[in-house]
Amino acid sequence: LRGGKEDSRGALVVLEGLDRCGKTTQSARLVTNLERLGYSAELWRFPDRTTSVGKIISSYLSNESQLDDHTIHLLFSANRWEKRSLMESKLKSGTTLVVDRYSYSGVAFSSAKGLDIEWCKAPEIGLLAPDLVVYLDIPPEKAAERGGYGGERYEQLEFQKKVGHNYQVLCSPTWKIIDACSSMEDVEEQLQEMVLDCVKTCREGKPLSCLWS
Ligand code: DGP
Ligand code: NA
Ligand code: NA
DSSP: OBTOOTTOOOOEEEEEOSTTSSHHHHHHHHHHHHHHTTBOEEEEESSOTTSHHHHHHHHHHTTSSOOOHHHHHHHHHHHHHTTHHHHHHHHHTTOEEEEESOHHHHHHHHHTTTOOHHHHHGGGTTSBOOSEEEEEEOOHHHHHHSSOOOOOTTOOHHHHHHHHHHHHHHOOTTOEEEETTSOHHHHHHHHHHHHHHHHHHHHTTOOOOBSOO
């Protein structure tokens, strides 16, 4: 496998965007494509609902339980922290990780409820920094039309508009933006090109770093 070389590491690639922007479909296709090209790659997602913390989050998202906004924020963060060491070892062993949502979701969604943005960023300090953040850009109205929202807690147009605004605040010039209203094939192709570039840079020795850098 390419990427399995002892001295080369995998890339940490994060996909972000509003609910129904196509992230989940595109991250799965990307992993399939990377593997087809001979790279070692895995699909990850946050929240990871399989852990004990993840189960609390899942119950909160489906409105089966209520939690204070700060409390759930810290649980989302804890859910990323509990995967940090596995993330680092996978990357160091040469596997590229394609991650469906990360700390940026944490900040964009929680600050949409009115929490202070710096307070929201603080618990993410020290998590691994992505090598590439791709934002799948879709107007909230368009996202809402896509087969309807699934009925989870945050899947409401007015809330998603605030989240979209917060992503604009968080967005740095290093982010790559793809128009998520393009065809699935176009998005897939653009994404793959960006990621292959990034994978090469990491293989050539780009060091891992930590948030918020
Ligand atoms: P998903 O499984 O990707 O559909 O995400 C579930 C929902 O949770 C989605 O509306 C985005 C939101 N979300 C994801 N990560 C975080 C986070 O860290 N904090 C908060 N407040 N919301 C998040
Ligand atoms: Na969702
Ligand atoms: Na998703």
